[in-house]
Amino acid sequence: MRISLLYTGVGKIYWNEENTTSQDYYNLVFSNITFMKDGFGLSFWRKNMLEEKYHTFAFDALGNQYVQLGQPSRYGVRLTYNF
Helix, strand or coil, X not given: CEEEEEEEEECCEECCCCCCCEECCEEEEEEEEEXXXXXXXXXXXXXXXXXXXXXXXXXXXXXXXXXXXXXXXXXXXXXXXXX
């Protein structure tokens, strides 16, 4: 069995040259647990465990502000075979 936990913290980000548009510090937590036997692996994973709301990109154009939202919390299962 293998367990992993990943923490990523991103500091304050300024989205324009004037530094008038910014995003505060945010953090993301990812987890994974894998069970292995006879070359098979069964993994259960979850990303953005804390359900953090954040922007991956932002810009100003023609008097409007556009942002791309970060991905919400999600989870899944993965089955692998190593030969």
